[in-house]
Amino acid sequence: MNNASSNGVATPASKRAALSGWGRFPICESDVFRPEKFAELSAVVSANSQKLIARGAGRAYGDAALNAENRVVDLQRLNRMLDFDAETGILHAEAGVTLDEIIRVFLPRGFFPPVVPGTRFVTLGGSLAADIHGKSHHRDSSLATHVLWFDLMLSSGEVRRCSREENGDLFWATVGGMGLTGVILELATRLRRVESAYIKGEVIRVANVDEAMENFERADREYGCSAAWIDCVSSKGSLGRSVLQVGDFATRDGLPANLRTEPLIAKEKSSPAVPFNLPNFALNPLSVRAFNFAIYATHRDQREAVTPYDVFFFPLDSIHNWNRIYGKRGFVQYQCVWPLAESRAGLIETLEAISGSGLPSFLAVLKKFGAQEGMMSFPMPGYTLALDFPVTTGLLAFLDRLDEMVLKRGGRVYLAKDARMRPDTFRAMYPKFEEWRAAKAHADPNNHFSSTLSRRLQMDPA
């Protein structure tokens, strides 16, 4: 269907499609647009029509890039790199460019994205809307820290340049604002200079929560990147048993001799794929216990581990469609953070609740955050725990219980992973929400930008 928009440019055709996030839960029908030219995007945004939300690679886990019975604009085809300055490392690119593309183009030239999450298949626009963090948060903070400016398209089709100096309110409302202030079109970010495609550091096995926290304290002083796989099946004395992986990009001279000739080319392995949804019983408390045990058992302490960057940062990307291991029912990611003073108690309480619940969490990651700016950005100084659970009966009630425990300690839950939090909980967890909502109302007075997530959490102005 072709509709003429207010500015006379025909909007591109839409496609009725059932979309989900990476967790495959929930699934919502929308009219999806996928502009291939800037003018087409303009026509979609300024069309006086249903609510609109921008979508990147669909890697948010829950309903952030869904818009049930409304419109979704997929920006993956607007992925042009527009300028790069090799002196400063500043890349200016469209929102649809993925970190994967940036790594492919720039790592061989000695540059790496400033912040990477657990997958390389996210877009720049989505990353900024969620203000992503990574294993280097304690050193680098979140993505916003490394973004000099971005262009935001408002509902009128007007484009506004936003930076800390220019339209500062809109800058901070958009960073972590889940796409609700407008459509991020392009941005400038400073890439990090690296000498190799390898991470050099340590692998540290620790027996429990206290050892894990002690080691994070030490490692974070010595290394720029750190995270731990935490076994959330074990209990009692082994509660919080983990494998910490810490390190920094190796210098060329720090590499073993055989890697020094082509230090910026990591040896890539071919990626297996999960060809279909596994049956629901594939993931059960027993297989999860075995998996968690295997992670712990197969790692050995290493003082000078040299790991290809992709294995270090993106272990799950090596299995395409790994989300299918959860079967058709989908899964829910749960990531929370506690303030530093409450982290130990919060972590113990949560791990005990999980191991006592009988609900399998296939994979759990622990990480210590550093400083954080922003209105709606998730991180805060303290510890963060990321879990994933197949959708089963009782799960949602259990996660509500976790929410209460996190909230009580002044922590919060990450919106980019959320599919089920309650609006009152959300509001209590994000103390700058009212400030954000005022900025959103100012930028988007007709509430043109809205998503399944924003309606669920009652973020839209009343």
Place this chain on the structure above:
Amino acid sequence: MKVLILGGTSPIARLLAIKFASIGAHLYIASRDEAEGERIAHDIQIRSGVPVIAGKFDATDFASHAELIERAGKELGGLDGVVLCFGTLGDEDKAQIDANEALATIHQNFTGAVSILTIAAHKLEAQGTGFIVVIGSVAGDRGRKRNYVYGSAKGALHLFVQGLRARLSKTKVHVMTVILGTVDTRMTWGREGTLFTVAPERAADLIFEAWRKKRDVVYVPSFWRPIMAVVRAIPERFFKHASF
């Protein structure tokens, strides 16, 4: 190698351009939407490190074609190949009842191509080497009620390129016709009843591979060759009633 991409803003054109850039070709991206052409030129230059120039090209502005070929050759410092990617479905429903719309579709897909290819072929013939790649369509293999205006333009284009290939066969100018099936782009997005759609990345890979092998005519993907053979073989008295 110096390559002119005509109609450089479609996903296939862009991906093909990146392919040529990856083997070191210098590119001239000619497109109607100059701002888009500029974005794509910057993108390819950053990704591949080769110089890329963007310029204006309107397939239906026949008078400008000689100057474009001249300019591209001058700015690139030579011209080894021309890749013709432009074309548009237009508004088929309107074109079937409105002669002006029908003619616009024919100009954008056929006469515009005849004009620019004639000039480009003349230049390449004079230098004795080079290549011409023309993106056609399976829609050009048989007239169908759903898209015969567009289809007739593409079918005519196939014949034109076929003749051109024959004429240039005694030179070292390689002329390739790509008969493209349905690709997942704006032309097919949201259209009902599109079958066997492939990603533009795959289409570009196959076209580039065929160009390397110096093929004359290539169906992309190759499964369209037998499909279209069957479609062409259906007797007209049945075919005219077919719903597609």
